[in-house]
Amino acid sequence: MDLNKIKDPSFLMEMNIDELNELAYKIRQFIIQSVSKTGGHLSSNLGIVELTIALHYVFNSPKDKIFFDVGHQSYVHKILTGRAKQFPTLRQFNGLSGFQKRCESKHDVWEAGHSSTALSAAVAMAIARDLNHEYFDVIPVIGDGAVVGGESLEALNHLGSIQNKVILILNDNQMSISKSTGAMNNFLNNIRISNTYNRMKDDYRTMLQKGKLGEGVYKATKYLKDFVKHGFLDDTIFEDFGMDYLGPIDGHNIGELIRVLNIAKTNKKSVVVHVVTEKGKGYSYAENDKEGKWHGTPPFNVKTGNVLTSTNKKSWSSIVSDQVFQWMKIDKDVTAITPAMMKGSAMDNLFKVFPERCFDVGIAEEHAMTFAAGLSISKKKPFISVYSSFIQRAYDQINHDIARMKLPCLCSIDRAGIVGEDGPTHHGVFDIGFLTPIPNIVYFAPKDAKELRTYVNTCFTNFNKPYFLRIPRGSIDDHPVDYHNTLKIGTWTIECREENYELTIICYGENVMRVKNMIEENHLPIRLINARFIKPIDYNMVHTIFKNDEKPIIVYETVLKTGSLGSILLTYCNENRILRSFEHIAIQDHFSKQGKVNEILEDEHVDIKSLLLKCEELLNGKKEN
Numbered sequence: 001m002d003l004n005k006i007k008d009p010s011f012l013m014e015m016n017i018d019e020l021n022e023l024a025y026k027i028r029q030f031i032i033q034s035v036s037k038t039g040g041h042l043s044s045n046l047g048i049v050e051l052t053i054a055l056h057y058v059f060n061s062p063k064d065k066i067f068f069d070v071g072h073q074s075y076v077h078k079i080l081t082g083r084a085k086q087f088p089t090l091r092q093f094n095g096l097s098g099f100q101k102r103c104e105s106k107h108d109v110w111e112a113g114h115s116s117t118a119l120s121a122a123v124a125m126a127i128a129r130d131l132n133h134e135y136f137d138v139i140p141v142i143g144d145g146a147v148v149g150g151e152s153l154e155a156l157n158h159l160g161s162i163q164n165k166v167i168l169i170l171n172d173n174q175m176s177i178s179k180s181t182g183a184m185n186n187f188l189n190n191i192r193i194s195n196t197y198n199r200m201k202d203d204y205r206t207m208l209q210k211g212k213l214g215e216g217v218y219k220a221t222k223y224l225k226d227f228v229k230h231g232f233l234d235d236t237i238f239e240d241f242g243m244d245y246l247g248p249i250d251g252h253n254i255g256e257l258i259r260v261l262n263i264a265k266t267n268k269k270s271v272v273v274h275v276v277t278e279k280g281k282g283y284s285y286a287e288n289d290k291e292g293k294w295h296g297t298p299p300f301n302v303k304t305g306n307v308l309t310s311t312n313k314k315s316w317s318s319i320v321s322d323q324v325f326q327w328m329k330i331d332k333d334v335t336a337i338t339p340a341m342m343k344g345s346a347m348d349n350l351f352k353v354f355p356e357r358c359f360d361v362g363i364a365e366e367h368a369m370t371f372a373a374g375l376s377i378s379k380k381k382p383f384i385s386v387y388s389s390f391i392q393r394a395y396d397q398i399n400h401d402i403a404r405m406k407l408p409c410l411c412s413i414d415r416a417g418i419v420g421e422d423g424p425t426h427h428g429v430f431d432i433g434f435l436t437p438i439p440n441i442v443y444f445a446p447k448d449a450k451e452l453r454t455y456v457n458t459c460f461t462n463f464n465k466p467y468f469l470r471i472p473r474g475s476i477d478d479h480p481v482d483y484h485n486t487l488k489i490g491t492w493t494i495e496c497r498e499e500n501y502e503l504t505i506i507c508y509g510e511n512v513m514r515v516k517n518m519i520e521e522n523h524l525p526i527r528l529i530n531a532r533f534i535k536p537i538d539y540n541m542v543h544t545i546f547k548n549d550e551k552p553i554i555v556y557e558t559v560l561k562t563g564s565l566g567s568i569l570l571t572y573c574n575e576n577r578i579l580r581s582f583e584h585i586a587i588q589d590h591f592s593k594q595g596k597v598n599e600i601l602e603d604e605h606v607d608i609k610s611l612l613l614k615c616e617e618l619l620n621g622k623k624e625n
């Protein structure tokens with residue numbers, strides 16, 4: 001069958017199990033080929049092919065609400081709901097989203113990108129349905145990584161106390177991006193490997209084969225309830241939360257999936273269907289290397305498994321991590337924390353060499369921050385690395401637990417700025433606006449590897465306050481720095497041209513080097529200020545620039561304008577009665593699109609070309625005067 005011709009999932013009803021298996025094979029090949037060209041979340045999608053087919057076979061979307069937590073594993077759902085043709089545009093500018101998107105299809109009933117929201121939404125949908133006296137099923141599909149996120153557990157707590165039915169599909173592939181961690185994972189693992197379970201599973205299989213479960217849903221459900229009550233599953237956490245439990249089910253056996261999903265469909269109460277799948281299934285490289293590489297991949301060669309873009313530069317994340325590593329070697333109090341992003345934050349080596357001082361707390365940004373506060377109050381020196389967009393979750397913990405008590409820590413805000421293909425849910429453009437109002441913190445955005453390493457040294461040398469660090473996605477040239485080298489908190493530097501300038505640009509982070517190149521390539525009479533401390537700002541320099549100089553000023557940022565450095569400077573000028581206006585280039589009050597970083601910057605008019613145009617306009621205007 002031609003996947004491009006699929007309009008909606010109704011065609012599945014005409015297919016027998018062999019045909020459904022053939023379809024699964026085709027979809028897998030399609031996804032491998034397609035993602036090899038565009039890049040994307042490969043292994044989670046390869047693992048969920050049969051499960052998604054079975055869900056759309058048993059339930060009637062969009063009347064029944066099938067939706068995926070995070071949404072990075074919704075490619076099969078997209079194909080079955082008529083979007084195969086758009087896959088060449090996956091994650092591209094103005095193309096198909098890598099997550100569910102309500103504007104793309106009526107079958108996308110929820111949107112995410114961040115983890116652990118699906119069950120909350122499902123509980124609400126089920127309650128609203130029952131209030132409206134409507135009849136449909138609500139079926140959130142949640143991974144073993146996402147199910148431990150605080151919000152999932154809060155929603156589970158709510159669901160367990162109400163009568164409204166939700167069918168929670170727990171897609172257990174034993175992996176988050178790295179290996180799943182924590183007690184819930186141990187619990188799921190125990191179910192999977194228990195001898196008792198295996199015996200029970202065989203009994204259950206036999207019953208399925210003999211068609212006994214087909215004799216009547218009531219009988220089947222009762223059997224499963226007895227199974228739950230008297231068998232090895234008598235204290236599943238889900239039962240304790242007031243739900244029924246079905247499973248574990250082989251997530252690559254379509255026949256078994258369909259049978260059990262039908263039982264879940266007719267079950268009266270909320271039910272967890274525990275489905276065991278294999279991440280990366282059907283692509284040998286992804287099956288053999290489950291540790292992160294194939295979770296989200298750039299374009300690659302299908303035959304060799306090699307990615308098509310490679311660089312000699314080092315990621316910003318790995319440079320932070322390496323400098324922290326140097327400090328872990330000499331200071332046994334330094335500890336490291338990641339909320340499930342060990343690979344992305346390049347912390348593998350820390351975990352390998354110092355396992356007893358490194359903590360992957362799972363998808364739990366709130367806990368990660370308060371846990372860091374607890375370590376800090378106990379005289380440890382916590383380093384935490386969290387993506388900018390994910391730390392939005394932990395605002396209160398930074399404010400209430402860390403900053404208010406002035407607890408020393410070093411928190412690296414990774415993936416700050418426009419991140420690219422992950423799109424609006426993942427752009428790190430809000431952190432300056434929401435972190436800088438918090439008292440007691442220091443916030444630093446390095447221009448290069450040297451400044452970055454020097455700041456890490458500064459923090460560990462004087463570990464006495466909440467230090468924050470802001471780094472983007474991407475790579476740069478590395479520059480080793482001895483750990484004695486430090487810098488002065490709250491100081492900005494003049495990056496180029498102290499005299500004979502006609503215009504001043506103020507920027508920070510990776511933009512400093514970009515702007516410097518622009519100035520040098522175009523031989524422009526511009527003074528460039530490296531505003532590396534976003535908090536505290538360099539009041540002396542700011543005063544000098546804004547008070548004593550009549551030449552034009554541009555504050556250039558690639559974050560949201562609201563709450564940005566520009567708005568901090570406006571407030572400063574106002575407070576100090578400095579009557580001075582300046583040009584402010586930053587992102588307007590909306591969510592930026594997905595695509596290549598340069599395309600998005602251009603779309604937002606905050607690219608270097610837009611800056612250059614503004615400079616030329618101001619410089620020419622100056623000359624004409």
Ligand SMILES: Cc1ncc(C[n+]2csc(CCOP(=O)(O)OP(=O)(O)O)c2C)c(N)n1
Pocket residue numbers: 044070072073113114115142143144145146147171173175176177279339340341363365390393
């Ligand atoms: C709040 C938040 N933190 C971290 C992430 C990054 N992230 C995306 S998918 C993922 C792993 C999810 O694991 P699981 O739910 O088991 O899905 P799988 O990929 O195994 O199918 C993580 C950590 C995120 N999207 N949102």
Ligand SMILES: CC(=O)[C@@H](O)[C@H](O)COP(=O)(O)O
Pocket residue numbers: 070072113114295296344415419422473
């Ligand atoms: C879906 C999700 O949230 C992550 O997989 C994210 O896409 C990772 O981003 P990086 O590729 O920047 O690590």
Ligand SMILES: [Mg+2]
Pocket residue numbers: 143144145171172173174175176
């Ligand atoms: Mg998983």
